[in-house]
Amino acid sequence: MELVGVRSELARTIDLRATIIYKDREPNMHVILQRIQLFVTLLLVIGSPMVACASEPITVVYGHGRAWLMDLTITGQTQLEKGDLEAAQRSLDTVLKADPAFYPAYYVRARVFLNRGKFQEAIQDCNEALRKDSTFAEASLLRAKANYDLGRYGESLKEIDHVITIRPRRDAFARAYRDRARLRLNCPDQSYRNGQQAVKDATTACKLIDWKDEDMIDILATAYAEVGEFDSAVRYEEKALAIKGVKPDDSKRLQAHLDSFKQHRPLHAR
Template sequence: MRPSGAAKNRLATMSSRDVGKRLAYFMTVAALVSLAFAQAQTTAPAVPASIRPLFDRALAYYRQGDADSAIKVFDEVIRLQPTFARAYILRGSAYALRSEHEKALADFNRAIQIDSRNAAAYCDRADLEQHSLGRPQDALADYDRAIRLAPKFQRAYFNRAICFLERHDYNRAIADFTRSIQLVPNDLSAYGSRAYAYAKQGDRTRALADAKVAIKLKPSQIPLARVTDLGLRAKTYQILGQPKLALRDFREAIRIIPSRGIAYEDLAWFLATCPQEGFRNGAEAVSAATKACELSHSKRSGCYDTLAAAYAEAGDFDQAVKYEKQSLKDSSLAPKEREECEKRLALFQQRKPFRDEF
Protein backbone atom coordinates (compact mmCIF):
# COMPACT_ATOMS: atom_id res chain seq x y z
CA MET A 1 0.00 0.00 0.00
CA ARG A 2 1.39 3.40 -0.91
CA PRO A 3 1.04 6.13 1.74
CA SER A 4 -1.39 8.84 0.80
CA GLY A 5 -0.25 12.37 0.08
CA ALA A 6 -1.70 13.43 3.41
CA ALA A 7 0.25 10.74 5.19
CA LYS A 8 3.46 11.91 3.54
CA ASN A 9 2.80 15.49 4.59
CA ARG A 10 2.24 14.41 8.20
CA LEU A 11 5.56 12.60 8.55
CA ALA A 12 7.38 15.48 10.13
CA THR A 13 4.70 16.00 12.81
CA MET A 14 5.15 12.60 14.48
CA SER A 15 5.18 12.76 18.27
CA SER A 16 8.67 12.32 19.72
CA ARG A 17 7.03 10.89 22.82
CA ASP A 18 5.45 8.03 20.88
CA VAL A 19 8.54 6.98 18.96
CA GLY A 20 11.47 8.72 20.61
CA LYS A 21 11.29 7.79 24.29
CA ARG A 22 9.09 4.73 23.73
CA LEU A 23 11.55 3.46 21.12
CA ALA A 24 14.39 4.02 23.53
CA TYR A 25 12.66 2.11 26.28
CA PHE A 26 11.95 -0.76 23.91
CA MET A 27 15.59 -0.93 22.96
CA THR A 28 16.75 -0.74 26.55
CA VAL A 29 14.66 -3.58 27.89
CA ALA A 30 15.42 -5.86 24.97
CA ALA A 31 19.01 -4.75 24.43
CA LEU A 32 18.96 -6.05 20.86
CA VAL A 33 19.46 -9.50 22.32
CA SER A 34 20.31 -11.43 19.19
CA LEU A 35 22.86 -8.91 17.97
CA ALA A 36 24.36 -8.15 21.34
CA PHE A 37 25.14 -11.74 22.14
CA ALA A 38 26.45 -12.48 18.67
CA GLN A 39 28.88 -9.60 19.03
CA ALA A 40 29.77 -10.42 22.63
CA GLN A 41 31.04 -13.81 21.56
CA THR A 42 33.81 -12.22 19.50
CA THR A 43 35.53 -10.48 22.41
CA ALA A 44 34.14 -11.90 25.66
CA PRO A 45 35.98 -14.57 27.63
CA ALA A 46 34.71 -18.09 27.08
CA VAL A 47 32.17 -19.37 29.57
CA PRO A 48 33.98 -21.74 31.97
CA ALA A 49 32.97 -25.34 31.34
CA SER A 50 31.98 -25.82 34.97
CA ILE A 51 29.14 -23.31 34.70
CA ARG A 52 28.26 -23.61 31.01
CA PRO A 53 24.95 -25.51 31.51
CA LEU A 54 23.81 -23.04 34.19
CA PHE A 55 24.88 -20.02 32.13
CA ASP A 56 23.07 -21.29 29.03
CA ARG A 57 19.92 -21.91 31.06
CA ALA A 58 20.01 -18.41 32.55
CA LEU A 59 20.63 -16.90 29.12
CA ALA A 60 17.66 -18.80 27.67
CA TYR A 61 15.40 -17.46 30.42
CA TYR A 62 16.63 -13.94 29.75
CA ARG A 63 16.03 -14.16 26.00
CA GLN A 64 12.50 -15.39 26.70
CA GLY A 65 11.87 -12.32 28.86
CA ASP A 66 11.66 -14.39 32.07
CA ALA A 67 13.71 -12.06 34.27
CA ASP A 68 12.79 -13.76 37.56
CA SER A 69 14.07 -17.17 36.48
CA ALA A 70 17.13 -15.65 34.79
CA ILE A 71 18.14 -13.83 37.96
CA LYS A 72 17.81 -16.95 40.10
CA VAL A 73 20.08 -18.95 37.82
CA PHE A 74 22.58 -16.11 37.37
CA ASP A 75 22.77 -15.89 41.17
CA GLU A 76 24.05 -19.46 41.16
CA VAL A 77 26.43 -18.78 38.27
CA ILE A 78 27.92 -15.86 40.19
CA ARG A 79 28.18 -17.90 43.38
CA LEU A 80 30.23 -20.46 41.50
CA GLN A 81 32.23 -17.93 39.43
CA PRO A 82 32.27 -14.61 41.36
CA THR A 83 34.69 -12.92 38.93
CA PHE A 84 32.87 -13.76 35.68
CA ALA A 85 31.91 -10.30 34.36
CA ARG A 86 29.40 -11.47 31.74
CA ALA A 87 27.20 -13.02 34.42
CA TYR A 88 26.97 -9.66 36.22
CA ILE A 89 26.15 -7.84 32.97
CA LEU A 90 23.34 -10.23 32.12
CA ARG A 91 21.96 -10.31 35.64
CA GLY A 92 22.03 -6.52 35.60
CA SER A 93 20.07 -6.55 32.36
CA ALA A 94 17.53 -8.92 33.95
CA TYR A 95 17.20 -6.58 36.92
CA ALA A 96 16.62 -3.74 34.45
CA LEU A 97 13.76 -5.72 32.92
CA ARG A 98 12.18 -5.74 36.39
CA SER A 99 12.91 -2.03 36.83
CA GLU A 100 15.19 -2.78 39.78
CA HIS A 101 17.54 -0.04 38.74
CA GLU A 102 19.86 0.12 41.72
CA LYS A 103 20.52 -3.61 41.58
CA ALA A 104 21.12 -3.36 37.84
CA LEU A 105 23.57 -0.49 38.35
CA ALA A 106 25.42 -2.41 41.05
CA ASP A 107 25.87 -5.38 38.71
CA PHE A 108 27.10 -3.24 35.82
CA ASN A 109 29.54 -1.45 38.14
CA ARG A 110 30.81 -4.79 39.46
CA ALA A 111 31.33 -6.06 35.90
CA ILE A 112 33.40 -2.95 35.12
CA GLN A 113 35.45 -3.45 38.30
CA ILE A 114 36.21 -7.00 37.18
CA ASP A 115 36.89 -6.12 33.53
CA SER A 116 37.45 -2.43 32.89
CA ARG A 117 37.68 -3.02 29.13
CA ASN A 118 34.30 -4.74 28.77
CA ALA A 119 32.40 -2.64 26.21
CA ALA A 120 29.08 -4.36 26.87
CA ALA A 121 29.20 -3.39 30.55
CA TYR A 122 29.65 0.30 29.67
CA CYS A 123 26.93 0.14 27.02
CA ASP A 124 24.37 -1.49 29.31
CA ARG A 125 25.20 0.90 32.14
CA ALA A 126 24.70 3.76 29.68
CA ASP A 127 21.26 2.42 28.76
CA LEU A 128 20.31 2.42 32.43
CA GLU A 129 21.70 5.91 33.00
CA GLN A 130 19.92 7.33 29.98
CA HIS A 131 16.48 5.78 30.28
CA SER A 132 16.01 4.94 33.95
CA LEU A 133 18.35 7.04 36.09
CA GLY A 134 17.99 10.37 34.29
CA ARG A 135 21.76 10.82 33.79
CA PRO A 136 22.17 11.55 30.06
CA GLN A 137 25.68 13.01 30.31
CA ASP A 138 26.95 9.92 32.12
CA ALA A 139 25.20 7.79 29.51
CA LEU A 140 26.92 9.55 26.61
CA ALA A 141 30.29 9.17 28.31
CA ASP A 142 29.69 5.44 28.75
CA TYR A 143 28.51 4.97 25.15
CA ASP A 144 31.63 6.79 23.96
CA ARG A 145 33.80 4.56 26.14
CA ALA A 146 32.12 1.42 24.82
CA ILE A 147 32.73 2.52 21.22
CA ARG A 148 36.37 3.38 21.91
CA LEU A 149 36.87 -0.07 23.41
CA ALA A 150 34.99 -1.86 20.62
CA PRO A 151 34.75 0.28 17.44
CA LYS A 152 32.60 -2.34 15.72
CA PHE A 153 30.12 -2.76 18.60
CA GLN A 154 26.88 -2.17 16.67
CA ARG A 155 24.57 -1.93 19.66
CA ALA A 156 26.62 0.87 21.21
CA TYR A 157 26.17 2.98 18.06
CA PHE A 158 22.47 2.15 17.92
CA ASN A 159 21.79 2.99 21.55
CA ARG A 160 23.85 6.18 21.39
CA ALA A 161 21.75 7.15 18.40
CA ILE A 162 18.64 6.69 20.54
CA CYS A 163 20.21 8.98 23.12
CA PHE A 164 20.73 11.65 20.44
CA LEU A 165 17.18 11.05 19.19
CA GLU A 166 15.74 11.88 22.61
CA ARG A 167 17.72 15.10 22.57
CA HIS A 168 16.30 15.93 19.11
CA ASP A 169 19.87 15.89 17.76
CA TYR A 170 18.78 14.21 14.55
CA ASN A 171 21.97 14.70 12.55
CA ARG A 172 24.08 12.82 15.10
CA ALA A 173 21.35 10.22 15.56
CA ILE A 174 21.26 9.56 11.82
CA ALA A 175 25.04 9.31 11.69
CA ASP A 176 25.03 6.63 14.41
CA PHE A 177 22.07 4.76 12.88
CA THR A 178 23.94 4.78 9.58
CA ARG A 179 27.07 3.33 11.22
CA SER A 180 24.87 0.75 12.92
CA ILE A 181 23.45 -0.30 9.53
CA GLN A 182 26.94 -0.48 8.04
CA LEU A 183 27.94 -2.93 10.79
CA VAL A 184 24.72 -5.00 10.64
CA PRO A 185 23.07 -4.36 7.24
CA ASN A 186 19.84 -6.29 7.85
CA ASP A 187 18.80 -4.76 11.18
CA LEU A 188 15.09 -3.95 11.11
CA SER A 189 15.39 -1.75 14.20
CA ALA A 190 18.11 0.46 12.76
CA TYR A 191 16.24 1.12 9.51
CA GLY A 192 12.97 1.79 11.33
CA SER A 193 14.65 4.13 13.78
CA ARG A 194 16.53 6.03 11.09
CA ALA A 195 13.24 6.39 9.21
CA TYR A 196 11.81 8.16 12.24
CA ALA A 197 14.83 10.45 12.54
CA TYR A 198 14.56 11.41 8.87
CA ALA A 199 10.84 12.04 9.34
CA LYS A 200 11.52 14.39 12.24
CA GLN A 201 13.92 16.30 9.99
CA GLY A 202 11.20 16.61 7.38
CA ASP A 203 13.08 14.41 4.92
CA ARG A 204 10.07 12.44 3.71
CA THR A 205 11.90 10.76 0.83
CA ARG A 206 14.56 9.16 3.00
CA ALA A 207 12.07 8.38 5.78
CA LEU A 208 9.82 6.45 3.43
CA ALA A 209 12.77 4.69 1.79
CA ASP A 210 14.05 3.42 5.14
CA ALA A 211 10.57 2.45 6.28
CA LYS A 212 10.09 0.36 3.14
CA VAL A 213 13.36 -1.46 3.79
CA ALA A 214 12.46 -2.05 7.45
CA ILE A 215 9.17 -3.81 6.75
CA LYS A 216 10.91 -6.25 4.39
CA LEU A 217 13.28 -7.43 7.13
CA LYS A 218 12.33 -10.31 9.40
CA PRO A 219 11.94 -9.79 13.16
CA SER A 220 14.23 -11.78 15.45
CA GLN A 221 13.16 -15.27 16.50
CA ILE A 222 14.37 -14.71 20.08
CA PRO A 223 11.17 -13.83 22.02
CA LEU A 224 12.49 -10.80 23.91
CA ALA A 225 14.12 -9.33 20.81
CA ARG A 226 11.14 -10.26 18.63
CA VAL A 227 8.81 -8.21 20.81
CA THR A 228 11.12 -5.25 20.30
CA ASP A 229 11.29 -5.73 16.54
CA LEU A 230 7.51 -6.06 16.24
CA GLY A 231 6.97 -2.83 18.17
CA LEU A 232 9.40 -0.98 15.96
CA ARG A 233 7.99 -2.50 12.77
CA ALA A 234 4.51 -1.44 13.88
CA LYS A 235 5.72 2.15 14.15
CA THR A 236 7.25 1.81 10.70
CA TYR A 237 3.91 0.68 9.32
CA GLN A 238 2.40 3.81 10.84
CA ILE A 239 4.96 5.94 9.00
CA LEU A 240 3.87 4.21 5.78
CA GLY A 241 0.19 4.82 6.54
CA GLN A 242 -0.67 1.14 7.18
CA PRO A 243 -2.40 1.10 10.62
CA LYS A 244 -3.97 -2.33 10.13
CA LEU A 245 -0.55 -3.97 9.92
CA ALA A 246 0.71 -1.83 12.80
CA LEU A 247 -2.14 -3.05 15.01
CA ARG A 248 -1.38 -6.64 14.04
CA ASP A 249 2.22 -6.29 15.23
CA PHE A 250 1.25 -4.56 18.48
CA ARG A 251 -1.12 -7.43 19.34
CA GLU A 252 1.41 -10.08 18.35
CA ALA A 253 4.00 -8.55 20.69
CA ILE A 254 1.62 -9.02 23.61
CA ARG A 255 0.85 -12.59 22.58
CA ILE A 256 4.54 -13.51 22.59
CA ILE A 257 5.32 -12.15 26.08
CA PRO A 258 2.11 -11.21 27.93
CA SER A 259 4.09 -9.96 30.94
CA ARG A 260 5.74 -7.03 29.11
CA GLY A 261 4.08 -3.84 30.27
CA ILE A 262 5.56 -1.74 27.47
CA ALA A 263 3.78 -3.91 24.87
CA TYR A 264 0.42 -3.10 26.50
CA GLU A 265 1.40 0.54 26.71
CA ASP A 266 2.25 0.62 23.04
CA LEU A 267 -1.06 -0.97 22.07
CA ALA A 268 -2.95 1.43 24.32
CA TRP A 269 -1.25 4.46 22.77
CA PHE A 270 -2.16 3.27 19.28
CA LEU A 271 -5.79 2.56 20.20
CA ALA A 272 -6.13 5.94 21.91
CA THR A 273 -4.34 8.22 19.46
CA CYS A 274 -4.46 6.66 15.97
CA PRO A 275 -5.60 9.35 13.48
CA GLN A 276 -7.80 6.81 11.65
CA GLU A 277 -11.08 6.63 13.58
CA GLY A 278 -11.78 3.01 12.73
CA PHE A 279 -8.70 1.85 14.65
CA ARG A 280 -9.39 3.75 17.89
CA ASN A 281 -11.03 2.05 20.85
CA GLY A 282 -11.15 4.07 24.06
CA ALA A 283 -12.38 1.29 26.34
CA GLU A 284 -9.72 -1.17 25.19
CA ALA A 285 -7.07 1.56 25.35
CA VAL A 286 -7.91 2.24 29.01
CA SER A 287 -7.80 -1.48 29.78
CA ALA A 288 -4.42 -1.93 28.05
CA ALA A 289 -2.92 1.20 29.62
CA THR A 290 -4.11 0.13 33.08
CA LYS A 291 -2.50 -3.27 32.52
CA ALA A 292 0.72 -1.57 31.45
CA CYS A 293 0.81 0.46 34.67
CA GLU A 294 0.13 -2.65 36.75
CA LEU A 295 3.01 -4.50 35.10
CA SER A 296 5.42 -1.59 35.41
CA HIS A 297 7.53 -1.97 38.55
CA SER A 298 8.19 1.76 38.54
CA LYS A 299 5.52 4.12 37.34
CA ARG A 300 7.19 5.85 34.41
CA SER A 301 5.94 9.13 33.04
CA GLY A 302 5.07 7.45 29.74
CA CYS A 303 2.75 5.01 31.48
CA TYR A 304 0.68 7.85 32.97
CA ASP A 305 0.81 9.79 29.70
CA THR A 306 -0.62 6.78 27.85
CA LEU A 307 -3.32 6.26 30.47
CA ALA A 308 -4.27 9.93 30.15
CA ALA A 309 -4.57 9.66 26.36
CA ALA A 310 -6.66 6.50 26.74
CA TYR A 311 -9.09 8.12 29.16
CA ALA A 312 -9.39 11.11 26.82
CA GLU A 313 -10.32 8.83 23.91
CA ALA A 314 -12.87 7.13 26.17
CA GLY A 315 -14.39 10.53 26.97
CA ASP A 316 -13.33 10.67 30.65
CA PHE A 317 -11.43 13.94 30.56
CA ASP A 318 -11.27 14.37 34.33
CA GLN A 319 -9.19 11.20 34.56
CA ALA A 320 -7.20 12.28 31.51
CA VAL A 321 -6.24 15.54 33.19
CA LYS A 322 -5.39 13.72 36.43
CA TYR A 323 -2.98 11.31 34.82
CA GLU A 324 -1.38 13.86 32.49
CA LYS A 325 -0.59 15.99 35.53
CA GLN A 326 0.89 12.89 37.14
CA SER A 327 3.05 12.39 34.06
CA LEU A 328 4.36 15.94 34.32
CA LYS A 329 5.66 15.29 37.84
CA ASP A 330 8.56 13.35 36.31
CA SER A 331 11.59 15.61 36.81
CA SER A 332 13.61 13.65 34.23
CA LEU A 333 11.41 14.68 31.29
CA ALA A 334 13.41 16.31 28.54
CA PRO A 335 12.27 19.86 27.66
CA LYS A 336 10.64 18.80 24.38
CA GLU A 337 8.86 15.88 26.05
CA ARG A 338 7.57 18.15 28.81
CA GLU A 339 6.34 20.62 26.20
CA GLU A 340 4.42 17.85 24.40
CA CYS A 341 2.87 16.58 27.65
CA GLU A 342 1.81 20.12 28.52
CA LYS A 343 0.15 20.47 25.11
CA ARG A 344 -1.76 17.24 25.70
CA LEU A 345 -2.81 18.45 29.14
CA ALA A 346 -4.17 21.64 27.56
CA LEU A 347 -6.14 19.56 25.05
CA PHE A 348 -7.64 17.38 27.79
CA GLN A 349 -8.58 20.45 29.82
CA GLN A 350 -10.45 21.65 26.72
CA ARG A 351 -12.11 18.19 26.64
CA LYS A 352 -10.40 17.23 23.40
CA PRO A 353 -8.59 13.91 22.71
CA PHE A 354 -5.07 13.71 21.32
CA ARG A 355 -4.27 12.44 17.83
CA ASP A 356 -0.75 11.26 17.06
CA GLU A 357 -0.34 12.28 13.45
CA PHE A 358 2.07 10.36 11.23
Protein backbone atom coordinates in the same frame (compact mmCIF):
# COMPACT_ATOMS: atom_id res chain seq x y z
CA MET B 1 20.41 9.68 25.77
CA GLU B 2 24.20 9.86 25.84
CA LEU B 3 26.23 6.69 25.49
CA VAL B 4 27.93 5.84 28.76
CA GLY B 5 31.00 3.61 29.04
CA VAL B 6 32.09 1.93 32.26
CA ARG B 7 35.13 0.02 31.12
CA SER B 8 36.17 -1.14 34.59
CA GLU B 9 33.03 -3.22 34.74
CA LEU B 10 33.00 -4.05 31.02
CA ALA B 11 29.61 -2.34 30.89
CA ARG B 12 28.18 0.15 28.49
CA THR B 13 24.83 1.82 28.10
CA ILE B 14 23.27 2.30 24.69
CA ASP B 15 19.84 3.59 23.88
CA LEU B 16 17.75 0.49 23.09
CA ARG B 17 15.95 -0.30 26.32
CA ALA B 18 16.62 -4.00 26.67
CA THR B 19 19.48 -5.71 28.40
CA ILE B 20 21.79 -7.64 26.14
CA ILE B 21 24.62 -9.80 27.43
CA TYR B 22 27.28 -10.26 24.77
CA LYS B 23 29.46 -13.33 25.30
CA ASP B 24 32.86 -13.19 23.66
CA ARG B 25 34.17 -16.74 23.28
CA GLU B 26 37.97 -16.84 23.58
CA PRO B 27 39.97 -19.57 21.78
CA ASN B 28 40.18 -21.45 25.09
CA MET B 29 36.38 -21.06 25.39
CA HIS B 30 36.76 -18.90 28.48
CA VAL B 31 33.70 -16.68 28.45
CA ILE B 32 33.97 -12.97 29.09
CA LEU B 33 30.70 -11.16 29.70
CA GLN B 34 30.05 -7.66 28.48
CA ARG B 35 26.80 -6.29 29.83
CA ILE B 36 25.10 -3.77 27.66
CA GLN B 37 21.98 -2.06 28.83
CA LEU B 38 19.99 -0.82 25.92
CA PHE B 39 17.25 1.72 26.49
CA VAL B 40 14.85 2.35 23.58
CA THR B 41 14.25 6.02 22.82
CA LEU B 42 10.86 6.80 21.38
CA LEU B 43 12.42 8.08 18.25
CA LEU B 44 11.11 4.76 17.05
CA VAL B 45 7.64 5.16 18.38
CA ILE B 46 5.21 8.00 18.86
CA GLY B 47 5.88 10.16 21.88
CA SER B 48 8.56 10.93 24.39
CA PRO B 49 11.21 8.69 25.96
CA MET B 50 10.28 6.62 28.95
CA VAL B 51 12.39 5.91 31.97
CA ALA B 52 14.62 2.88 32.00
CA CYS B 53 13.00 -0.27 33.34
CA ALA B 54 14.58 -3.50 34.48
CA SER B 55 14.94 -6.06 31.70
CA GLU B 56 15.74 -9.72 31.45
CA PRO B 57 18.75 -10.41 29.23
CA ILE B 58 18.87 -11.28 25.57
CA THR B 59 22.07 -13.23 24.88
CA VAL B 60 24.17 -12.78 21.77
CA VAL B 61 27.23 -15.00 21.35
CA TYR B 62 30.05 -13.85 19.11
CA GLY B 63 33.51 -15.19 18.44
CA HIS B 64 36.88 -13.90 19.58
CA GLY B 65 38.05 -10.83 17.72
CA ARG B 66 34.61 -9.51 16.85
CA ALA B 67 34.30 -6.95 19.64
CA TRP B 68 34.95 -4.23 17.07
CA LEU B 69 31.56 -5.02 15.54
CA MET B 70 29.86 -4.12 18.78
CA ASP B 71 32.01 -1.01 19.16
CA LEU B 72 30.99 0.14 15.70
CA THR B 73 27.33 -0.67 16.37
CA ILE B 74 27.52 1.54 19.47
CA THR B 75 29.19 4.23 17.37
CA GLY B 76 26.29 4.03 14.93
CA GLN B 77 23.84 4.28 17.82
CA THR B 78 25.61 7.39 19.13
CA GLN B 79 25.60 8.97 15.67
CA LEU B 80 21.87 8.24 15.39
CA GLU B 81 21.17 9.94 18.72
CA LYS B 82 23.18 12.98 17.61
CA GLY B 83 21.10 13.18 14.43
CA ASP B 84 23.91 12.22 12.03
CA LEU B 85 21.85 9.66 10.18
CA GLU B 86 24.15 9.26 7.18
CA ALA B 87 27.17 8.54 9.37
CA ALA B 88 25.11 6.15 11.49
CA GLN B 89 24.02 4.22 8.43
CA ARG B 90 27.60 4.00 7.15
CA SER B 91 28.76 2.58 10.48
CA LEU B 92 25.98 -0.01 10.59
CA ASP B 93 26.41 -0.91 6.91
CA THR B 94 30.05 -1.69 7.71
CA VAL B 95 29.08 -3.93 10.63
CA LEU B 96 26.55 -5.87 8.61
CA LYS B 97 28.84 -6.23 5.61
CA ALA B 98 31.44 -7.77 7.93
CA ASP B 99 28.94 -9.97 9.75
CA PRO B 100 25.39 -10.28 8.39
CA ALA B 101 24.46 -12.31 11.48
CA PHE B 102 25.13 -9.47 13.96
CA TYR B 103 21.46 -8.75 14.45
CA PRO B 104 21.60 -5.84 16.94
CA ALA B 105 23.04 -3.78 14.08
CA TYR B 106 19.96 -4.55 11.97
CA TYR B 107 17.79 -3.17 14.74
CA VAL B 108 19.79 0.05 15.11
CA ARG B 109 19.91 0.51 11.34
CA ALA B 110 16.15 0.00 11.20
CA ARG B 111 15.86 2.93 13.60
CA VAL B 112 18.04 4.98 11.25
CA PHE B 113 15.81 4.07 8.30
CA LEU B 114 12.72 4.97 10.33
CA ASN B 115 14.14 8.39 11.09
CA ARG B 116 14.99 8.89 7.42
CA GLY B 117 11.43 8.05 6.42
CA LYS B 118 12.53 4.81 4.74
CA PHE B 119 9.85 2.70 6.33
CA GLN B 120 10.05 -0.32 4.02
CA GLU B 121 13.81 -0.55 4.57
CA ALA B 122 13.20 -0.36 8.32
CA ILE B 123 10.78 -3.27 8.03
CA GLN B 124 13.32 -5.31 6.07
CA ASP B 125 15.97 -4.80 8.75
CA CYS B 126 13.51 -5.71 11.48
CA ASN B 127 12.71 -8.86 9.51
CA GLU B 128 16.41 -9.75 9.49
CA ALA B 129 16.78 -9.10 13.22
CA LEU B 130 13.73 -11.25 13.95
CA ARG B 131 15.07 -14.07 11.78
CA LYS B 132 18.10 -14.16 14.07
CA ASP B 133 16.00 -13.88 17.25
CA SER B 134 12.26 -14.34 16.92
CA THR B 135 11.79 -13.21 20.55
CA PHE B 136 13.33 -9.76 19.94
CA ALA B 137 10.19 -7.85 20.92
CA GLU B 138 11.81 -4.45 20.38
CA ALA B 139 12.28 -5.27 16.69
CA SER B 140 8.66 -6.40 16.44
CA LEU B 141 7.42 -3.14 17.95
CA LEU B 142 9.66 -1.13 15.64
CA ARG B 143 8.27 -3.04 12.66
CA ALA B 144 4.77 -2.26 13.91
CA LYS B 145 5.68 1.44 13.99
CA ALA B 146 7.03 1.32 10.44
CA ASN B 147 3.87 -0.39 9.20
CA TYR B 148 1.78 2.24 11.00
CA ASP B 149 3.72 5.00 9.25
CA LEU B 150 3.04 3.29 5.93
CA GLY B 151 -0.68 3.28 6.69
CA ARG B 152 -0.79 -0.46 7.24
CA TYR B 153 -2.77 -0.15 10.44
CA GLY B 154 -4.06 -3.71 10.45
CA GLU B 155 -0.55 -5.14 10.13
CA SER B 156 0.70 -2.81 12.84
CA LEU B 157 -2.06 -3.84 15.24
CA LYS B 158 -1.54 -7.52 14.45
CA GLU B 159 2.17 -7.20 15.28
CA ILE B 160 1.48 -5.46 18.59
CA ASP B 161 -1.12 -8.09 19.45
CA HIS B 162 1.49 -10.77 18.75
CA VAL B 163 4.03 -9.16 21.09
CA ILE B 164 1.40 -9.03 23.84
CA THR B 165 0.55 -12.69 23.23
CA ILE B 166 4.15 -13.88 23.64
CA ARG B 167 4.51 -11.93 26.93
CA PRO B 168 8.05 -10.55 26.48
CA ARG B 169 10.27 -8.93 29.14
CA ARG B 170 8.24 -6.64 31.34
CA ASP B 171 9.43 -3.34 29.84
CA ALA B 172 8.72 -4.51 26.28
CA PHE B 173 5.40 -5.93 27.47
CA ALA B 174 4.46 -2.50 28.84
CA ARG B 175 5.48 -0.76 25.62
CA ALA B 176 3.35 -3.14 23.58
CA TYR B 177 0.27 -2.24 25.63
CA ARG B 178 1.20 1.44 25.38
CA ASP B 179 1.60 1.21 21.61
CA ARG B 180 -1.75 -0.51 21.23
CA ALA B 181 -3.41 2.17 23.35
CA ARG B 182 -1.82 4.85 21.17
CA LEU B 183 -3.02 3.19 18.00
CA ARG B 184 -6.55 2.94 19.45
CA LEU B 185 -6.42 6.66 20.25
CA ASN B 186 -4.59 8.14 17.27
CA CYS B 187 -5.16 5.98 14.21
CA PRO B 188 -6.26 8.06 11.20
CA ASP B 189 -8.61 5.21 10.28
CA GLN B 190 -11.50 5.70 12.68
CA SER B 191 -12.44 2.03 12.46
CA TYR B 192 -9.39 1.16 14.58
CA ARG B 193 -10.16 3.68 17.33
CA ASN B 194 -11.53 2.41 20.61
CA GLY B 195 -11.29 4.67 23.64
CA GLN B 196 -12.43 2.08 26.17
CA GLN B 197 -9.86 -0.44 24.94
CA ALA B 198 -7.22 2.29 25.06
CA VAL B 199 -8.08 2.90 28.73
CA LYS B 200 -7.63 -0.79 29.50
CA ASP B 201 -4.36 -1.10 27.60
CA ALA B 202 -2.86 2.09 29.03
CA THR B 203 -3.83 1.01 32.55
CA THR B 204 -2.06 -2.32 32.03
CA ALA B 205 1.04 -0.55 30.69
CA CYS B 206 1.17 1.76 33.71
CA LYS B 207 0.82 -1.14 36.14
CA LEU B 208 3.61 -3.06 34.42
CA ILE B 209 6.06 -0.19 34.97
CA ASP B 210 4.74 0.58 38.47
CA TRP B 211 3.29 3.96 37.47
CA LYS B 212 6.78 5.41 36.95
CA ASP B 213 6.53 6.61 33.35
CA GLU B 214 4.91 9.95 32.58
CA ASP B 215 4.34 9.13 28.91
CA MET B 216 2.28 6.03 29.67
CA ILE B 217 0.28 7.82 32.35
CA ASP B 218 -0.34 10.67 29.90
CA ILE B 219 -1.72 8.16 27.39
CA LEU B 220 -4.05 6.83 30.08
CA ALA B 221 -5.24 10.37 30.87
CA THR B 222 -5.78 11.01 27.16
CA ALA B 223 -7.79 7.81 26.86
CA TYR B 224 -10.03 8.79 29.76
CA ALA B 225 -10.62 12.18 28.10
CA GLU B 226 -11.56 10.43 24.87
CA VAL B 227 -14.33 8.51 26.62
CA GLY B 228 -15.54 11.63 28.43
CA GLU B 229 -14.22 10.79 31.92
CA PHE B 230 -12.51 14.12 32.50
CA ASP B 231 -12.13 13.84 36.27
CA SER B 232 -10.02 10.71 35.76
CA ALA B 233 -8.18 12.39 32.89
CA VAL B 234 -7.23 15.33 35.13
CA ARG B 235 -6.20 13.06 38.00
CA TYR B 236 -3.88 10.95 35.86
CA GLU B 237 -2.42 13.93 33.99
CA GLU B 238 -1.52 15.47 37.33
CA LYS B 239 0.06 12.15 38.27
CA ALA B 240 2.12 12.24 35.08
CA LEU B 241 3.31 15.76 35.84
CA ALA B 242 4.35 14.67 39.34
CA ILE B 243 6.85 12.12 38.01
CA LYS B 244 10.39 13.17 38.92
CA GLY B 245 12.78 14.08 36.13
CA VAL B 246 10.24 15.06 33.47
CA LYS B 247 12.00 17.12 30.81
CA PRO B 248 10.89 20.77 30.41
CA ASP B 249 9.46 20.24 26.91
CA ASP B 250 7.56 17.18 28.07
CA SER B 251 6.28 19.07 31.09
CA LYS B 252 4.88 21.78 28.82
CA ARG B 253 3.16 19.15 26.69
CA LEU B 254 1.65 17.43 29.70
CA GLN B 255 0.52 20.75 31.16
CA ALA B 256 -1.20 21.62 27.89
CA HIS B 257 -3.02 18.30 28.05
CA LEU B 258 -4.05 18.96 31.64
CA ASP B 259 -5.40 22.40 30.74
CA SER B 260 -7.43 20.84 27.93
CA PHE B 261 -8.88 18.15 30.17
CA LYS B 262 -9.81 20.69 32.84
CA GLN B 263 -11.86 22.43 30.15
CA HIS B 264 -13.50 19.08 29.28
CA ARG B 265 -11.81 19.01 25.89
CA PRO B 266 -10.29 15.74 24.60
CA LEU B 267 -7.17 15.98 22.46
CA HIS B 268 -9.02 14.83 19.35
CA ALA B 269 -11.94 16.68 17.87
CA ARG B 270 -15.09 14.61 17.97
